[in-house]
Amino acid sequence: MTARDENPILRVSSLTKNYGKIAGCRDVSLDIWPGEVLGIVGESGSGKTTLLNCISARLEPTMGTVEFQTRTEGMVDLYKMSEASRRMLMRTDWGFVHQSPRDGLRMSVSAGGNIGERLMAVGDRHYGEIREAASDWLEKVEFDLGRIDHMPSTFSGGMQQRLQIARNLVNGPRLVFMDEPTGGLDVSVQARLLDLLRALVSELKLSVVIVTHDLAVARLLADRLMVMRRGEVVETGLTDQVLDDPQHPYTQLLVSSVLQP
């Protein structure tokens, strides 16, 4: 576990995304290291979702590069890869957990089928084994196995989100992107989900980039934080340091605005 010898799993250099004259995000550079959780926080319009989409190969940036440390070919520029390779990467080495489970699940396919699809997409052709792997993952995310054949439209929001997480993790990705994964859920459901995410991240040694506007979620899950405002990164550092000793005026404003129940 020597931090010194590793290469970053994702390297973002001078990333800019313009929507016409408006900068979605401007000149952002960052590295993500194996096994670390990076939180990107900011309010609406800060550019955090734009940044997430650019670095997860879902939105081509106007300028700058995003490089990924592949398993066999070293650092590869994401937007210079063939589309086939990029799409394969997105199904195997990466995961993307959407804020709304409906965007990340096939609603007309059973829970087991949703997880199994990822396995079938990489060539698994044994029904029994696929079903077993799907069951294992459903157990891991504390999902009632008796509902493995039910449709996602019959599940609660929390269950749908846990199913989405299982679907994303079944192929053993090294990097997972999450866009407000607990947004819109009831508080107790959110607590349970965050718990699950913490456990999975540490057990599987995942690298995670999580976008959230909720500082409490950031504190719980992230090792490092990036604070964004109007498309720019205003502060970055250790999570507890950014939240306990904020330097930038905007960060101080953000931290002091959080309601304490």
Added chain:
Amino acid sequence: MTPLRSSRSRRGYNFAYLDEHTKRMIRRSILKAVAVPGYQVPFASREMPLPFGWGTGGIQVTASVLGPDDVLKVIDQGADDTTNAVSIRAFFARTTNVRTTEKTSEATVIQTRHRIPETPLIEGQILIYQVPIPEPLRWLEPREAETRKMHALEEYGSMHVQLYEDIAKYGHISTSYDYPVIVNGRYLMRPSPIPKFDNPKMHRNPALQLFGAGREKRIYAVPPYTDVKSLDFEDYPFEIQRWEENCEICGADDTFLDEIVTDDQGGRMYVCSDSDYCAERTAAAGKIPSEAAE
């Protein structure tokens, strides 16, 4: 070559109804389809004298390949004598003066809805299928742009999801018709609603197989002697349907049987769906139909 001038019996229509430019356009699409087996080629589907959903795609393909010396057979669910088969055959008879037949062995072009003839086809024959929905991934992915990408990038894992769902729900793969196949080891294809019983016939068939979808505006093809493999799982291999009964008319035990309800007390009989094949067998056995079944 017989001149294509209109004769009184064609009543002013061009040969096979479509104008020559349209036929050329369709033939270009067919050539592309044959060059890339199983790939869906878009084509400019024309307005035909029958509504969408009644075989306009198949008819356009047939119209484009038919020549004055061809012999045409048209079947619907295996039979030559159902309404649609009769109408379409009459349509071509009227607009081409081409010879028509009910015997598979005599035909050069066969247009079919939902069955492959039992009589094995030979080189030089063309089998034209009527296709309602050409896209095998449509149930899973409603976006056309996305399904095109999936085909282009050979992202077919999801197709097995349908089969997975079947096994999860019914304990076996319940899809019994329009069963998805991989053509030439590359493209995922929907063979049209033929029973899965007929799928093995597509594999390395000496005839040229063409598929036309009029409403969806797609043509695809399986050239002669092309590999066609039905999807399955390692532990749930592909199987065709089987019956306990034989055909009551000709006695065949290896054809696709239709179940015919004979009275209102539950009486039923099983009969070959391929009417021509059944009649040939009966004639060959030299028996009258009711004595054939032993």
Added chain:
Amino acid sequence: MTPILSVNGISKTFTLHTQGSVRLPVLADIDLTVAPGECVALDGPSGAGKSTLLRCIYGNYRVDQGEILIDDGVETVDVATAPPRRIIELRQLTVGYVSQFLRVVPRVSTLDVVSEPLRMLGVAADEAEDRAHEILTRLRIPERLWSIPPATFSGGEQQRVNVARGLIVSMPLLLLDEPTASLDIENRDTVVEIICEKVDKGAAVVGIFHDPEVRDAVSTRTLEMSPMALVAA
């Protein structure tokens, strides 16, 4: 003996942008060296910067000037300039921190809260659990509470869980901010015992001990600190 901690000339001023950018100097040119087996008590009135100093050493607060050198057994790391993941590594293996209160994570049982630092290091779950049992028993947390999240515990109980979590791993350097706050005499003495054991085994400790008896029992020397004058923007 080579020091494990070397604080050289650190200064820290808070700038409160939300209060019209008023500047609060708290630390000026602080030096501190601690060797293994030493326990330094930070002494001084409230506002002197004692907690701030501990947090700076831990990397929780940033310093404006100076260096904070920690020897992790392989190399020396300057907390003031090290990248975040290096500091995280330090916190897992080298530097422990016990604050005055427990930050409660919902739904995690007391046993899991206390054993987590061991499991994060790769210790097997059952061994981590056994060691958690040990220290919780020593701190007199009744067994019936082990499977319950500590959110509903009393202040004293929460502090003992906090101490258990902070001290379960043998860290070469320990930073303790009022570890015996809210504890009754019995438990206070137990914590003192644990700290002395660690110092005897060679750990280095920097701590804030409000209770003079505790201070006398554990510390080997004292660093006096005094508050700085408030400077308007």
